[in-house]
Amino acid sequence: MNPGDLTPGELGRRGLLVTGAAAALTLGSVSFASAADGEGGHGGGGGAVPDRTKTIRGTLPPGSPDYVYLPVDVPAGVRELAVSYTYDKPSVPVGTQGNALDIGIFDEHGTGLGGRGFRGWSGGARSEFFIRADEATPGYLPGPVRAGRWNIALGPYTTAPEGLAYTVTLTLRFGPTPATPEPVYPPVRAKGRGRAWYRGDCHIHSVHSDGGRTPAEIAALARAAGLDFINTSEHNTSSGHRAWEGLWGDDLLILTGEEITTRNGHVLGISTDHGSWIDWRYRARDNRFGHYAREIRRAGGLVVPAHPHATCIGCNWKFGFGEADAVEVWNGPYTLDDEVSVADWDNTLVSGGADWTPAMGNSDAHKDPDRIGTPQTVVLADELSRDAILAGIRAGHSYITESSAISLTFGATGGRAAHAGIGERLRVEADTPVTVRLDVTGAPGCTAHFVTDQGTLYSTPLPTSGAGTVEWNTTPAYATYVRAEVRHTPAAAGLPGALAALTNPVFLGAGG
Structure with missing residues (x-):
């Protein structure tokens, strides 16, 4: 020995x-x-x-x-x-x-x-x-x-x-202790395009946890994927916050966060303060998640349960959604557990907009062949800054697409020229005729669907070019909310096609 x-x-x-x-x-x-x-x-x-x-x-x-x-x-x-x-x-x-x-x-x-x-x-x-x-x-x-x-x-x-x-x-x-260099963190604002729709991926792993890519490789792939912002989300560590020097620019905002990886599910702390760290050493039985959700918010971040119906050990979300600012319903290439997550999230919308939780999608990319930006969340923000992007996600002014090739415009009009966009409420009386409109580009071979609290009430194929406009008429009495989905052709009869895009809802009616 x-x-x-x-x-x-x-x-x-x-x-x-x-x-x-x-x-x-x-x-x-x-x-x-x-x-x-x-x-x-x-x-x-x-x-x-x-x-x-x-x-x-x-x-x-x-x-x-x-x-x-x-x-x-x-x-x-x-x-x-x-x-x-x-x-x-x-x-x-x-x-x-x-x-x-x-x-x-x-x-x-x-x-x-x-x-x-x-x-x-x-x-x-x-x-x-x-x-x-x-x-x-x-x-x-x-x-x-x-x-x-x-x-x-x-x-x-x-x-x-x-x-x-x-x-x-x-x-x-x-031996002698060397000096510790001052960390250099990404700026909280990029030049951007003023008020616009910005594309981002808020769940990415580098060599600072279990990813195989360097921050430089990730930044290059994010730009190639047409992203305007990314969020670092290493498992249970903040070491990657200081790893992005020289990689940001007028075209790319880099937010720093953490994937808090407990034994009863994973939660993204999106854009927590530079250098902040959130503990993960508890289970649902310990009744500690509320405290650490507040810690994420005190650090300026959003609380976003990740892949809530994933099947890996410890990945399935057990803490409930009462503390969530948003929920990741689409994680990486679209699979059955994402379909379950979307359905579960949709069930929470029936309250008609009272304390609803917006949906988002992220790649959870680790290494090749994982594709950064598949999927991505497209956020309406006043500028390309930390505060504006987080405000857009929190408000649900966002939609999800499988790539930057797809763009959506979605909203509802009714009454005296009233209009509501994604994440908003169209405040008209229950019997007021409402027109819901979806404009799509970049989705050839796909079908558009309008989903309400009763389920999918209207579907139609898009033109072969993948660009088209779809309209549907309803009333707030008939539909508590309407959201849009764009889906690929089903792989098998009787099954839904994989999502190509998904919007947050527009709520209808005077309540909420």
Whole structure:
């Protein structure tokens, strides 16, 4: 056994401590000699203090808490902290979950929920990371490695029946602390086109979480997709906020946010303040989501549940929609779970516009062949700025398309030349004749549909060119709201075609 190794038996004798309501477990602490002790290790030379390395081994049983903390007592004089880990991945029977272990770290400020201690998270995206004052692995925050009790955070996402055997290797490198550069964040306004419809994708991952693309690659692909704005949304970390220097411009607004990835669903914090971080370590049973939804808003962001009916483990949304500013009903290429999300969202509109929740769509692009801007949310905003874009999304003055090739104009008129556009209310009496109009370009081979609280009441094929105007007459007594869908030809008889575009509703009548 190498010096510093801890066997599972020794780990047990060191003791375990259950901590807090967030289903966490704290292991016995790991201590290192100080720089002055001159204890062995590897590296160094020429009078430099040698590196110190320790390896910790253990096994987590099935049913372990969501988060297991390994305390590390860091001495003074550390220039860099490096961590690597591995874990067993045994074969399991079909239908049985295997092992998956996430990792992150908290500094000497502790692991308290929402506290100051967060220093990075990479989930299962990488097997090693480092932190130094001037630099850190993507997903982690650069800054001094100060003396005190740090905590490696292990997240046993799924555990095989025989348990999850892991190995964590910690290395401390000593020396002078370099200066920490001031972060450079994107501006909150771009030149834009004044009051206009702006296209954006608010759910994108880079190398700062589990994505395979650099920020520079993402910015180039966003421009190629015809986008005016994007929002960074790394899983459980804000490290990517500072990664966009030189990539914005008059034509591209870059918002910074986070995908808060809990065990009971994911929520986008869209355009939170630069450098802000929102905690994710709770489940629906802990009754904490309302607090952290308010934290997103205090940081200036929007609360948007992501892919609420996704089938991946932990992805299905369990917190309800009472705190949502909008909901992501279309995530990436259109699939069955998106169809369920659209239907579920449509059911919430029957109140007639009282506290309704707008829909949006985003790509959730990670790496090739994921396409940034498929889909995209097109927002009516007074200018291309953070405040104006968020106001447009919050008000539901938006529609969703599968690409920048498709453009829509949708609204309703009635009474004495009254008009209402997407996300608005046409305030006319219940028996007033109303004309609903949809103008479409860029959707060849598609069919237009008008959907109300009773369901789809009118459908018609678009011209072969994909450009056309569709009108339908109704009254507020007959339709509480009307929204438009543009769909492709069904892949099979009896099934709806995939969406090409979707609008938020126009509400009809004097109420609401």
